[in-house]
Amino acid sequence: MMSWLGETWAILSKEWRCELRSRYALSTVLLFAITTLIAVSISVGPAGATPEQRPLMPVLLWLILLFAATAGLPRTFVHEEETHTADPLRLAARPSCLFCGKTLYNLTLLLVLEAVVTPLFLVLLQVEVADLWSFAIALLVGGVGLAVGSTLIAAMVAQARARGPLFAVLAFPILLPLLKLVIDASFVAVAGEAQSPALGLAVLYDSMVTVASLMLFPVVWNP
């Protein structure tokens, strides 16, 4: 019997090994985000964001990240159902390890996405961030929330029909409060204003959803 951490690590490394074989999620997510980013950048114009447009920039960045995540994250569980590997996985791993492994995989995927897209976004739209540390923390906190919420919803959607559209329909109402909070936190970081409660509340959201997901996932996963 493997230890809990060992089992989680095994799931995480299995996910990345499968991903690096096909690079399906990575290329979908990255290309989706970059295409949207180019569309946004062209419509904003070559001079970048004007001071009046600047408050909108965090909104655009988070919308790009959210929709890119929607395009790629549901695959973790949908893929298992499609290739009929879900049942062996039910036998092989404990639900909590499986959930944490899959969430960590989604989180690392999102962090790669953020690491590529955010600098490009800031450069192309010529946005200057006053407080880089707070901005990075907002990205991390938002990434954790997106990863946890999407992993649970993906596990649910994999057992239903019409998976792609259904994922967006189910995930958005759950993720919208988080989105609002991290957009506020990013805006505060870009403008370099005094502290707002948004970041702390986003951390609260992350922890509440994580606890709820850990309790609910075994019910979703085991018939």
Add this chain to the structure above:
Amino acid sequence: MTIKQKTFRWLLFVWLAATIWAAFFYAPLSQGFAGKMGDAPQSSRIVFFHVPLAVASFFAFLVAAAWSGVYLWKRRSIDDHRAVAAIEVGMLYCVLATVTGAVWSKVQWGAYWNWDPRQSSIVLALLYYGAYLSLRGAVEDSEVRARLSAVYAVLGFVVAPFLFFILPRMASFSLHPTPGSAEMDREIGLVVVAAIAGFTALFCWIASLRRRVLDLNAEAG
């Protein structure tokens, strides 16, 4: 139909009729809504319908989350039917609360919609329970459907505090009256409480009928 059900229906009918009468003829107009023009507007009587609908829909979603929790614990299909019935009727109440609010907003503030924090919350609640119903439509097996939708309903109640308490407070300003901000006469408060009780009882009755339909449908296969 048993005697008890019949009595309940008659009591409910009399209660609601009396409340509606009291809303128009017993309760005075709320001075809290009197503008600079002077007289309090007749539109302030919306409080006897809009507020009870909103409170009862919140109650409905709370009940639905509780029954979903019970379903996950006991796995009886009757609890699943109770949760769906509560959400379906709760959705109806929620839509009515949104529409009455928007109409009143037009009269009082001059626009049907202005993304007041409360309006955003109620739209998100509608989106959320709309998503719940589309999830139910997307799963064929009744056991899987009940399980997944129960999980979704419980998850919603983890996120709900953010929608209803945290985000509205974070907004810089809101025109929406809160209990306490608009001063109310004792008569007004009395009728509002009576209307909340009446609308909640009406909800329980409609939801129980809907639950029976769902039970019979499941029995018929």
